Amino acid sequence: MPPDIVGLLTLQERDQRLQELRKELERIPREQDLARERLATRQQAVDEAKAVMQENEVAIKGVELDVGTRRESITRLRQQQFETRKNEEYKALGVKVSHYSDEIDGLETRELELMERGDQLRSSLTEAETNYSTTKGGVDEEVATLQKRADNFSRETNSLEDERKQLLVGMDDSMISIYERLLKLRGAPVVVQITGERQCLGCHVKATPTTMVQVQTGKELVNCENCGRILYPQ
Numbered sequence: 004m005p006p007d008i009v010g011l012l013t014l015q016e017r018d019q020r021l022q023e024l025r026k027e028l029e030r031i032p033r034e035q036d037l038a039r040e041r042l043a044t045r046q047q048a049v050d051e052a053k054a055v056m057q058e059n060e061v062a063i064k065g066v067e068l069d070v071g072t073r074r075e076s077i078t079r080l081r082q083q084q085f086e087t088r089k090n091e092e093y094k095a096l097g098v099k100v101s102h103y104s105d106e107i108d109g110l111e112t113r114e115l116e117l118m119e120r121g122d123q124l125r126s127s128l129t130e131a132e133t134n135y136s137t138t139k140g141g142v143d144e145e146v147a148t149l150q151k152r153a154d155n156f157s158r159e160t161n162s163l164e165d166e167r168k169q170l171l172v173g174m175d176d177s178m179i180s181i182y183e184r185l186l187k188l189r190g191a192p193v194v195v196q197i198t199g200e201r202q203c204l205g206c207h208v209k210a211t212p213t214t215m216v217q218v219q220t221g222k223e224l225v226n227c228e229n230c231g232r233i234l235y236p237q
């Protein structure tokens with residue numbers, strides 16, 4: 004085995020771990036966003052329940068106002084009845100009074116219905132709020148745990164990158180550039196074994212006997228003729 008292979012394998016070990024860490028560091032924020040979206044859905048349910056309840060309260064106030072104006076009209080009509088001396092007019096005013104009284108009955112029935120609906124809406128809101136706080140507890144914990152993991156991974160990444168720089172010192176530049184080009188193209192591992200049956204463990208294609216001999220002689224870096232990965236013997 005050419006001595007360079009040992010250095011490359013040590014470097015590759017770091018690069019494989021770095022590759023894993025970078026994937027994790029990309030994935031974690033997405034997971035955190037998904038957790039936050041779950042909470043946003045719960046918040047939306049609370050907001051909607053509140054809005055419907057407020058609408059219902061406004062409707063109740065409206066009905067109460069309508070009842071009030073009709074009561075005032077009745078009082079005014081009764082006063083007019085009291086003051087009139089004409090029988091016809093007295094009767095006509097009485098018809099108006101009973102018309103408003105009927106309307107008040109209808110409005111009061113409507114108010115009762117709205118109040119009952121208000122009770123249902125209030126319990127829906129309570130349920131939505133309970134769901135929100137339960138979800139919030141879980142989501143906060145999940146986001147924090149993921150953050151801790153991401154922080155650890157970032158620290159590990161930094162220290163591996165330092166180690167990597169140290170490893171590069173004294174290594175052959177042209178070999179490093181071949182290695183890095185392959186790493187960019189294929190992702191780790193790019194330094195792979197060739198089996199006794201001449202199979203490249205990177206692409207699983209069988210190499211030629213010439214390639215096998217070159218690898219076994221161990222005087223130079225040999226690339227798999229199919230995938231280009233750097234080969235070393237088992």
Ligand SMILES: [Zn+2]
Nearest residue numbers: 203206227230
């Ligand atoms: Zn190959």
